[in-house]
Structure formats: structure tokens, C-alpha cells
Amino acid sequence: MTYLIIDALDECITDRPKLLHFIATQSSTSHRVKWIASSRNWPELEKRLEAAGHKIRPSLDFNAESVSTAVKIFIKRKVSQLVEQEKYDERTRDAMLEYLTANADNTFLWVSLACQNLKGTAKRNVVKKLKSIPPGLDPLYQRMMHRISESDDAEICRCVLASAAVLYRPVAIPELVAIVEQLKDFANDLESVREIIGLCGSFLTLREDTVYFVHQSAKDFLFAKAYGEAFPDGTEAVHRMIFSRSRATLSRTLCRDIYSLEAPGYPIENVKPPEPDPLAVSRYPCVYWIDHLYKSKPKSSENSVDNLQVPDVVDEFLRKKYLYWLEGLSLCKSVEKSVVSMTKLWSLVQEMGSQDQLTQLIQDARRFFMYHKGAIESYPLQTYASALLFSPTGSLIRHLFQHEEPQEITIRPAMSDGWSACLQTLESHSSSVRSVALSHDST
Known part of the structure; x- marks a missing residue:
């Protein structure tokens, strides 16, 4: 017999419907496998698990004595x-x-x-x-918020809490320092950062130097009961700050062959981060900087970041760091996630009514990424080899990064001036393909 135990289904945020569907369908496939799942009794969860056969649903409300x-x-x-x-x-x-x-x-x-x-x-x-x-939890959380607000570190604790609440995943301490503006002076004093997180003890906890919320209810409290205290300028301002810090971190750390792999054919499965890891502070920004820009809701080109207009900031980053960012994504094994991110960036620029020059650059960067995604994902340094050599001669990205093309290749392929109709080559299937489904969000 095999028992699969999943605790706190209600705390699953990403792709919860998929997980529930998987449990419901798989729980009936074998009598030798038993599934045990716990959750708050939300109607949505019960409804999605209806398809599961042979269900027994004990409620802790009816077993109060055992819980007590x-x-x-x-x-x-x-x-x-x-x-x-x-x-x-x-x-x-x-x-x-x-x-x-x-x-x-x-x-x-x-x-x-x-x-x-x-x-x-x-x-x-x-x-x-x-x-x-x-x-009660809420009064206890409220007391902790009051205690934090009266401490000497009130503002820095508030910023740490607000940032942790909007992040898309738990982050390591060096990542948190790179993300939170108020922690920038503690880059070489991580012990002080641990003390600051300790001051947020009823909300945050450290496990192996990674910052987590103690419980989903702690994060829920910040949004539902302490929104004004945690986010005095709204969550958009927090996202804007994280985007600004992320851009600065990436601009400072990203470069060609950051792991010194040297060989363009070095496969991603053989890559081991060096010590110290030059991407340690850049992993989170590398994957999520576009998401935070999108959530900051810059409504027009007048919105500014670091006293610069958002379109100018994005334009400068793409022109100077785009290929290095793609290499970083490959090393972080997050190329798939960034397909959606590039679509978000494209739609954001459209909404802002930005100038044609930036729109064309993003469109070209998106086509470059989609066309060469397979090679970049499997071999990080192919970003500067096959990706550049097999891009159209009229590609803006190829023109901006022509200095990165491999100089030892003297006979170069003849390429057309513009992109072909092909968007992306799908690989990894082991036999014939009989049908294809395309999702609405381009993934």
C-alpha cells in the first residue's frame, strides 16, 4: 500500500485547479494507493474534488475532541x-x-x-x-503589527513584510537584500538582516536562510486586515520598488558567460553553479522583473522609475542586457516561464501607448526569443552563437548585439532580411504528433 498525503490544499496558490483535478482523477486509478488531503472547508475545493471516487470526508468540526x-x-x-x-x-x-x-x-x-x-x-x-x-490569530497578528510599528526598525520591517507579501516565491536572504531598497546597506551584514526578519517573527520565518510566511493566514491578514499599515501607498508602489531594484541588480550583475562555461555546446544539465554563485542575487529578478513591472500598473509613458520614464528604462535594458538576460534565464532553468513574461511586456507596452521604436524592439526581441528558445534553453551560450547567426539580418536584436557573434566563424549562413512565419519549433516528443492545442496565453 502507498499513502500520498497533501497538507493544506487551500494554501496552494499556483495551479491549484490542476492539482485538484490531478488528485480527483488519480485517486480512483488504483486501490493500492490512498490519498489523504487536508484543507479549510472551502466550497470551491469540495466541488473540484467531487470527481474522486470512494471518498470519505471527516470534518475536524465533528472531531473537536480529538483536535483538542x-x-x-x-x-x-x-x-x-x-x-x-x-x-x-x-x-x-x-x-x-x-x-x-x-x-x-x-x-x-x-x-x-x-x-x-x-x-x-x-x-x-x-x-x-x-x-x-x-x-485568536487575527488579534495576535494585530498585536504584532502594533509592536513592529513602535520598534526602532518599524519602517524597514514594514517594507520587508510588504515585499515578502507580493513576491512570487520564497526568496533567499541575498535575494531579499537585492530586492528591498531599505536593506541595501546590509549587503555585507546578513546577520542584521536575519535579526530584522526575526522582528517580523509572527509573520515571517527563516528555513535554511530562505524567507517564508509562517502560514497563509499571516499573508492573508496583511492584505485583508492590515492593508493600510503594510501598504500605505498601495501594492503597486511595492511592485514598482521591486522592479526598480530588480532592474538595477540585473544591470549590475548580468554579463556574457557568467558561469565561465566557454563552450557554446555546454549542455544545461551539466551546469553547476560556481562558488560563490554570481547569480545568487539575480535569480529572482531574472525570472520576475517583468511581472513586477506589470503589477506596478504604469498607465502611461509618464510613469517613472528612478526618475526615468518606464519606456526609457525598458528600452535601455533590452538594448544593453537582453542577450545576457536570456543566458541568465537558461542558467536559472526558467526559459518557459519567460514566454509568458514577454507576452506581458508586449501587452503592457501596447496599453501604455509607447512609441513605435520600443514597440518594434519588443516585438523583435519576442520573435528572437521564441524562434531560438529551444537552443537557448538547452545550451545557454547558444544565445550568442546559433541564435545570433541564424537570425534575420534585419533583426534589431542581432544588430544591437552583433559584437557578440562568434568571430571564429568566417562562412556565415545567408539569412533573409525579416523573420519567417515560423514562431517556434516544438521538440521533445518521442513519436508522431497527431494533434496540437495552443493556449490563449502563448505558452
Whole structure:
């Protein structure tokens, strides 16, 4: 027998419908495989799992006694850990057990956060601090927001929280420093960054130096109950700041053959990041800078980033760093994701009514990317070899980066002036293709 356990389906953000469909269809294929999934009881989730056969749906609401027993065991364990770490006496231990048991409301996360708040508290202050911890997650989050707002690091903590809330994935500490403007002075003092994240302890946690939200409810609270405090200028301003920092990071770090692979035929599956990794701070910006620009909602060419108009910023980046960015995407193994990103950039420029020159550049960059995607994805340095040599002579990208063409090749292929009708060559299928489906978002 095989048991597949998926916890907290409601916290899955990306492609949740696909995951639910997969569970529903696969759960009936074999009697030897059992699926166990937990979630908040959202109607949408229940509806999508209707197709699953042989369902049993126990509700924790009807098993409150079992949950209560489990939470009490959890409380005893957490209190025992605190007593051992802080050398509390029996009287303090009993007070902690009594308060936590009375106010936990059968919520493991509340117990965990409350005990985290007690760490480092002197024995004489434990009872007083316990009584200041309100029951319920939202009041506890609100208390933490108030505590952060009154600290000496209030503004930097707010910016870290706001940035973490809009990021598309958890980030490592060096990536966070590169993304958050207020952390730029701590690039060589990562211990201070860890302390700042610790100040956001009821919201953020560190696992192997990667920043996560402690729970989806913490992120939900920032958007639903503390929006004005976390995002005083709106989420668009946070996205704009992240885009600005991302562009600056990429402009500073991206270059040709950043991993010193040298051979144009070096396959991506053999690539190992060097130590130190020159892409360590650039991985997140490399994949998501367009997404943050798009979410910043620049409505017209008058919108500015770093006192420059958005079209000018994008134009300069594409003209100076486009090929190096494509190499970076290949090394980050994120070429597929950026097919959608380029479509977003194209639609954004259309909405802004930007000048024809930028529109033509993006259109050419998009065609270059789609046409040579297979080679760039598999062999990062083919960005400067086959991709340039087999592009039309009238390609703007080829003209801008002609200095990167391999000089040792003296006999060059005769190419047409413009792009052919071919958009992209699809590979990797092992037998004949009988049908093709094209998605609306160009992926």
C-alpha cells in the first residue's frame, strides 16, 4: 500500500485547479494507493474534488475532541521546551499551561506563535507577557503589527513584510537584500538582516536562510486586515520598488558567460553553479522583473522609475542586457516561464501607448526569443552563437548585439532580411504528433 498525503490544499496558490483535478482523477486509478488531503472547508475545493471516487470526508468540526487532545499535547511539548531553554520553575510552567490551554481555541499555529513570543522572557515577566497575548490569530497578528510599528526598525520591517507579501516565491536572504531598497546597506551584514526578519517573527520565518510566511493566514491578514499599515501607498508602489531594484541588480550583475562555461555546446544539465554563485542575487529578478513591472500598473509613458520614464528604462535594458538576460534565464532553468513574461511586456507596452521604436524592439526581441528558445534553453551560450547567426539580418536584436557573434566563424549562413512565419519549433516528443492545442496565453 502507498499513502500520498497533501497538507493544506487551500494554501496552494499556483495551479491549484490542476492539482485538484490531478488528485480527483488519480485517486480512483488504483486501490493500492490512498490519498489523504487536508484543507479549510472551502466550497470551491469540495466541488473540484467531487470527481474522486470512494471518498470519505471527516470534518475536524465533528472531531473537536480529538483536535483538542492533540492541541493539549502540543502545548505541553512547547511549554516543556521553553521551561528547559529558559530554566523556568514549576509555578511559571503551570501558569503557561493554564493560559495557553484556555486561549488556544484548538489552534496549533496560535500556540506556536504565542510560545515564540515568550522566548527570551525573564521568569518574572512571563505571566504578564502571557496575559498580553490575545486569543485568536487575527488579534495576535494585530498585536504584532502594533509592536513592529513602535520598534526602532518599524519602517524597514514594514517594507520587508510588504515585499515578502507580493513576491512570487520564497526568496533567499541575498535575494531579499537585492530586492528591498531599505536593506541595501546590509549587503555585507546578513546577520542584521536575519535579526530584522526575526522582528517580523509572527509573520515571517527563516528555513535554511530562505524567507517564508509562517502560514497563509499571516499573508492573508496583511492584505485583508492590515492593508493600510503594510501598504500605505498601495501594492503597486511595492511592485514598482521591486522592479526598480530588480532592474538595477540585473544591470549590475548580468554579463556574457557568467558561469565561465566557454563552450557554446555546454549542455544545461551539466551546469553547476560556481562558488560563490554570481547569480545568487539575480535569480529572482531574472525570472520576475517583468511581472513586477506589470503589477506596478504604469498607465502611461509618464510613469517613472528612478526618475526615468518606464519606456526609457525598458528600452535601455533590452538594448544593453537582453542577450545576457536570456543566458541568465537558461542558467536559472526558467526559459518557459519567460514566454509568458514577454507576452506581458508586449501587452503592457501596447496599453501604455509607447512609441513605435520600443514597440518594434519588443516585438523583435519576442520573435528572437521564441524562434531560438529551444537552443537557448538547452545550451545557454547558444544565445550568442546559433541564435545570433541564424537570425534575420534585419533583426534589431542581432544588430544591437552583433559584437557578440562568434568571430571564429568566417562562412556565415545567408539569412533573409525579416523573420519567417515560423514562431517556434516544438521538440521533445518521442513519436508522431497527431494533434496540437495552443493556449490563449502563448505558452
